[in-house]
Amino acid sequence: MDRRSWLPIAGLVLLSACAAKERQRPLGLGDVNTGAGSVESVRRQLQGTWELISLESSPAPGKPPVVIKASGTLVYDEYGNLRIEAHTVDPAAPAAARELTLLTFTGRAAIDPVKKQLQMLNMKGNADPTEVLAPERTRRYELTIDTLKLSSLDEQGNPVAISLWRRSQ
Helix, strand or coil: CCHHHHHHHHHHHHHHHCCCCCCCCCCCCCCCCCCCCCHHHHHHHHCEEEEEEEEEECCCCCCCCEEECCEEEEEECCCCEEEEEEEECCCCCCHHHECCCCEEEEEEEEEECCCCEEEEEEEEECCCCCCCCCCCCCEEEEECCCEEEEEEECCCCCEEEEEEEEECC
């Protein structure tokens, strides 16, 4: 056989070796869990602007809390970004919250809906990490329709500062 007669046979062999396959489709991961107690549900409840209505500091377990006169704003957006700004002229306040050094945190909040805790991530701010309001501390949250209670926890899980916020938007 000459070379020209092999071309149609070679073409058929090549075509049969490269048979069309069904296209691969991405895995269906399903919808995001938005039910009660889910991360997404808590995110939606937190979303918005909150005004600080009270701040307490607990100097030591078993001792009464110290009420601190303060004002501030907490903003949580639909992407999990968090911004807290607060200040006070109260001398009993942690140094980072006094008017001269405005307390400012910005970053993200990781939510644990089972433990009802927030962990602030990639936070930037002006608080001393040893203070009760430091962004590195885990915070326990309690949510109602229009209030948010955040308890800043020490290493043993005891509240060392409690802030109460009211939804403003």
